Amino acid sequence: MYKGQVSVNDISINVYEYNTVVVGSGAASLNAADALYKLGQKDIALITEGMNRGTSRNTGSDKQTYYKQSTSIKDADSPLKMAQTLFNGGAMHGDIALVEAALSLKGFYKLIDIGVPFPHDTFGQYVGYMTDHDENSRASSVGPLTSKYMTERLEEQVRNNGTDIFDRFLVISILKDESREDAIGILALDIRNINEENYGLSLFNCKNIIYGTGGPASIYYSSVFPKSQSGATGIALEAGAKANNLTEWQYGIASTKFRWNLSGTYQQVIPRYVSTDKDMNDEREFLEDYFENPTDLLNAIFLKGYQWPFDSRKLSNYGSSMIDLLIYMETQIKGRRVFLDFTKNPNCATVDGALDFNLLGKEAYEYLENSNAFLKTPIDRLEKMNPLAIDLYRDNNIDIAKEYLEIDVCAQHQNGGLDGNIWWESNLRHFFPVGEVNGTLGIYRPGGSALNSTQVGSYRAAEYIVNKYSGQALDTEEFVExxxxxxxxxxxxxxxxxxxxxxxxxxxxxxEKLQKEMSKIGAFIRDKENIENGINKFTKAFEEFTDIIYINDLKELPTVFRIYDMIITQIACLSAILEYINKGGDSRGSYLVSKDNGSYEIKIEDKVLKFSLENDFKEKICETVVKANKEIKVSHNWVDVRPIPEYDSWFENAWKEFREKEIYK
Known part of the structure; x- marks a missing residue:
């Protein structure tokens, strides 16, 4: 609700007041706003830089997965069993794993009820399939655009509820009561009024903030995050919100002109990998230089469909992640460009223009045989098995039936992020990071668990607010003071x-200069000396921020604040990476730590890369705190993961604790 204007340094600023402000317009934020309303808290507003800009609305994959407790009759499953799977991925708190498992079906069935068309069989059984890092058939999908369907249906709910929506507002500061470390408001830019005397500054006085700004998408240059998504982790860190597992990301092969994950059938049809110089000359099939025989090369390409994220454990014995490493050498070390070619087969396995299927390993051969896809070229096979995969690129002005598809190994998802408890509340009280900005997901996560987390975490935050943090925001005068x-x-x-x-x-x-540096030193290949040098560069950029940038017009202020946020996040992530390496951490998850005394050795031309896998510290979590003023300082604290709770869930006791609201203590 609009409350008038206040003056700060002779600048008049609009003030709005709500019980809760939800920041963001992805699957987490929209579900939070809808859950608050349905639970009875209607004094709420949603702030977004752009309703259609976020990752949930603009991303997907070959078959975008939603992960939840199994609903297939053939699976014996339970919340505890699913929680154990999540927990086993490492560096994830057991109590949070249990919450994400226990509420997974609640979130899933709500999405079905509002119109997300997850498939079921004749008997009403929502059948599933097995995803990565999983032992049950817990995965479901609506196709390549599962999260897009989710946001569209959730937005309908929010608009039908009549919730106030502030579109084209960029949050630039989390405001707090510094004496209590409570979040009490937000400062935002009204982008449409940025050229006004007050720069479009707008104040939101609120009792609670649900923060669903997505992952810090802007920190890397090689990224599959949509270009419209930037993230706002940095200003939350600046405000004192603690983070954890900032080291943990997923990286994988993706197209760069149109940003899209190249998993599933894109790899299983076995396209040709080529590299060129900057002007697309000097074309060569670079994978052949490393793999000793065509069968190993073809199998590695095929397995990229199943094993899409880079995985340091899948490098030895010509494993599939060697392809990611070879692409990195071409793009980041040699400065070349890499492409997928779906019009021709890999040269080493081509006979009269067709693929020699007898060179395939057993798994790849049977897959293509069962798919009736023993066809001449990769594009023929893709047309047979997944024509929508071709249409997707045509819809984005790329015809992979005729032209090369430029690719790189890209940042795709941050598993770490801001810290929260089992109600998703930060150490900064009344501040609830939800969705990808919240770092619940540990080292190895089942595919699709991130979408489940958006729904579970946002509901938990809403439930806690309704039961514990109802009431009005501060008096305007006190808020301004x-x-x-x-x-x-x-x-x-x-x-x-x-x-x-x-x-x-x-x-x-x-x-772009800072993003390219981050992709080179702080992505999936990590070296201590490079990280140390990088921290110095990024710290210098932060301290000299207003000296090194200049703008042409005030309308560029949003970009200024996005870069400001980006640099803080880059420093925090690099500092966490260095902390992990200094502790003795080895390669784990989706990154490789280069070590001169490593147990494993890979030779690529004249380069020798050594790494180890022994020390992964998966029973611990690295927490990170940032203090940013004119200078920036980052500190870290290692904590043991909390185990999955073991207790006797006796109904009568649980009923009593629920009735008396003891569960929220």
Missing amino acids: KTSNQVLKRIELIKKIKIVSDKKSNLIEVQ
Whole structure:
């Protein structure tokens, strides 16, 4: 609700007041807003930089998976069994794993009830399939765009509820009561009014914040996050929100012109991998230089369909992750470009223009045989098995039946992120990070568990708020008194930015330089010396931020704040990576730690890469805290993972604790 204007440093700023402000418009934020309303808390607003900009709305894969407790009659499953699977991935708290398992069906069936068409059989059984890091058939899918369907149906609910939506508002600061470390509000830019005397600054006075800004998509240059998604982890860290597992990401092969994961049938049809120089000359099939025989090469390509994320355990014996490493050598070390070619087969296995299927391993041969896909070229096989995969690129002005598809190994998802308890509340009280910005998911996660987490975490936050944090926000005068210094810091930052009206802004140049450095040193190949040098570079960029950038017009302020947020997040992530390496951590999850005394050795031309797999510290979690003012300091604390709770869940006791709201203590 609009409450009028207040003056900060002689600048008039609009003030709005709500019990809860939900930030973001992805699957987590929209579900949070809907859950609050349905549970009875209707004094809420949703703030978004753009309703259609987020990752949930703009991403997918060959068959985008939703992971939940099994609903197939053939599977013996339970919340405890699913929790154990999540927990076994490492560096995940057991109590959170249990919550994500226990509420998985609640979230799944709600999505079905509002119109997300998950498939069921004649008997009403929502059949599933087995995904990676899973032992049951817990996965379901609506096809390549599962999360898009989710956000569309959830948005319908929010709009039907009549919830206030502030579209085209960029959150630039989390405001808090510094005496209590409570989140009490938000400072945002009204992008449509950025050229006004107050820069479009808007204050939201609220009792609670549900923060669903997605993963920090902007920190890497080689990224499969949609370009419209940037994330806002940095300003939450700046406000004092603790993070955990910032080391943990997923990286995999993706197209770069149109950002899309190249898993599943894109690999199982066995396309040709080629590299060129910057001008697309000097074409060569670079995989043949490493693999000793065609069968190993073809099998590695085929297995990329199942084993899409880079996995340091899948490098030895010509494993599928060697392909990721070879692409990295071409793009990051040699500065070349890499493409998939679906019009021809790999040269080493081509006979009269067709694939020699006798060179395939047993698994690949049987898969193509069962799919009736013993056809001449990769594009023929893809047309047979998954024509929608071709249509997807045609819809984005890329015809893979005729042209090469440029690729790289890209950041796809952060498993770590901001810390939260079993109700998804941060150490910063009244602040609830939900969805990918919340780092619940540990090292190895089953495919699709991230979508389940968006629904479970957002519901838990809403339930806790309704039962514990109802009531009104602070009185406006008290709110302004507690936050004016924090608002003033942002105003001072804006005033320091140089505006050069006769010159093109250098924002994108600065941003891309930092992103490229991050992709080279802080993605899935990590070396201690490079990380240390990188931290120094990024720290210098933060401390000299207003000196190294300039803009052409005030309308570029949103980009300024996105880069500011990006740099804080990059420093925090690199610092966590260095902390892990200094502790003695080896390669794990979706990254390789280069070590001179490593147990394993890989030779690629004149390069020798050594690494180990012994010390993965999966029973511990690295927590990270940032203090950012004129200087930035990052500290870390290692904690043991909490086990899965073991207790006698006696109905009468649980009923009593529920009635008396003891469960929220």
